[in-house]
Amino acid sequence: MKILVTGGLGFIGSHTVVELQNEGFDVVVIDNLSNSSIEVLQGIENITAKKPEFENIDLRDKKSVQDFFKKCSDISGVIHFAASKAVGESVENPLLYYENNINTLVYLLQELQQKEEAHFIFSSSCTVYGQASAMPITENAPVQSAMSPYGNTKQIGEEIITDVAKVSSVNAVLLRYFNPIGAHPSVEIGELPLGVPQNLVPFITQTAIGLRKELSVFGDDYPTPDGTAIRDYIHVVDLAKAHVLALQRLFEKKNTEKVETFNVGTGKGSSVLEVITAFEKVTSQKLAHKIVGRREGDVVEAYADTQKANTVLGWKAQSSLEEALESAWRWEQKVRGKMAVCPKQN
Template sequence: MSKILVTGGLGYIGSHTVVELVKAGYEPVIVDNLSNSNIKILDQLTKIIGFKPVFHQLDLCDVQSVISLAAAEPDITGIIHFAAFKAVGESVAKPLKYYQNNFYSLINLLETYYGRKINFVFSSSCTVYGQPDVLPVTENAPIKPAESPYGNTKQVAEEILREMTASGSACKVISLRYFNPVGAHDSALIGELPIGVPQNLVPFITQTAIGKREKLTVFGDDYNTPDGSCVRDYIHVVDLGKAHVAALKLMETEGYSNIYDVFNLGTGNGNTVLEVIKAFEESTGEKLNYQIGPRRPGDVEKVWGDVTKSTNVLKWTAELGIADMMSSAWNWEKYLSQNPF
């Protein structure tokens, strides 16, 4: 059974990926500093997978902690690196916080494991495309200036990984460029767990619907889109977890010789913010209190992905639709209301 290090493994996408790794026969080793996650997720994962996964609480920005981790876990064959700050708006307000955390953690990890034969999956983002000229955006689209410091950290991190593999490292690397992960596990035991005011749309929708927030603000209704609100490619987090397993399996495949590759992860379709609100109301029966506000700095007008390469090479396709995303997110929110973290 291959051991896979999952950094940020108690976070939103990380925890769902841990479940999919176990289902696929891997042994996850979780690392998290709990800066944007909750230790209770470890118990929730235990309920889902039937055993308590190995967990190390440490900060990847501390190189000595990473060196100690590598010594404690010498038989790691793969790393899935989620650990990063990820809120676009906060990155605009606090750019140095994002550059320090997102780069130091990655570099310490790569330097510590340099020379080892590791399959490395990097949690990237469609933000690397900036505001694309052509939609849907393919993996070959030009990397334009980032719209936010967060987006820039993902662009530069990809450059670091590409140049590292070209330097003769024993690693293979796949960067997965996510579009917009939403939804929750069908057990309603894990899901998105924002600390403080949510930075993402769907948890703000569910928190408004359940009464934690007075109302939802839609940032702008004057964009060049069907209803004036921003367009995104929303993907169910469970589908996203499965994609990370597919990336590991691809790198393990005999004959796959690419040392660095990138894949879009999305549904290939775009939905406006107002369409997502409507989908939530229709799939749950809940009416949402929302208002239109001004545009938010750093937001891209519209982006959705061409997922042909993921389908043909990664052998992965998103299976769950927008109704599944909204209903599962709502079930998770209702679970939290009865079982507060």
């Protein structure tokens, strides 16, 4: 079975390609390298002993998408990661997010709906819940007005997929995941943001390695135990495995609805200060940080109820916050050529 992974050289995409190839799938990666590196292909091959097919395509170009599906008519399933993903950036540049996250999805679905059978996994997000009224968040929690254009693109994306599935052969799984962190245990692949990181953990590791002067903690006046925002941090390898299980569920026709939704997280919330403390403990690195004002678009807390994914999908997070942070630190050191500072812990 040949699987298309869009954004397959990105952080979550590359780890998912590894898990797909470990399960015997043939993979074609589409990536425009706007927030990734071609070198990731070699990292995937180093782990799996197989290099996936690669197409440098910008999915915003409708004709390029059409030409790809004409050439690769044997695609059995699609896992769609290709999207812009930073909350803060989306507030500053909303049209970029609407073009990149909505148009690309539409062009893919236009091709898939022409197939007799189409399997589609969508990279969604817990941002669709906005600030949920109760914790942990279940899949039945209402989708609230988005607090950022990024969150809105995920909501709109889910609605588009649901509408298309009603009138076509498309069957889909929407994976609403929380905050992916860490790196592959081999440290052959990991998170490598271009420019200033938009997410907490790469900013932590870049600060610890000396690339950034200090870490900004956005707000310490939230109604949480230590005043900082709470999130559910999940190891990226655990998250990648959920995508493979979701795809297999569709292939085996175990889905009970045309579009199914699953939360993918650890079920445990950690505050920003707790993450900093855990990082300092596992790496023995003191982290320079300062408290600054809240960031527009951020919610107070969000962590998952994972019971549905555990029981229906047969998936459960395996790695701890400390294990994920330790792998992220080893990856940062490798990238900066300083691996000897902190060898892998047993």
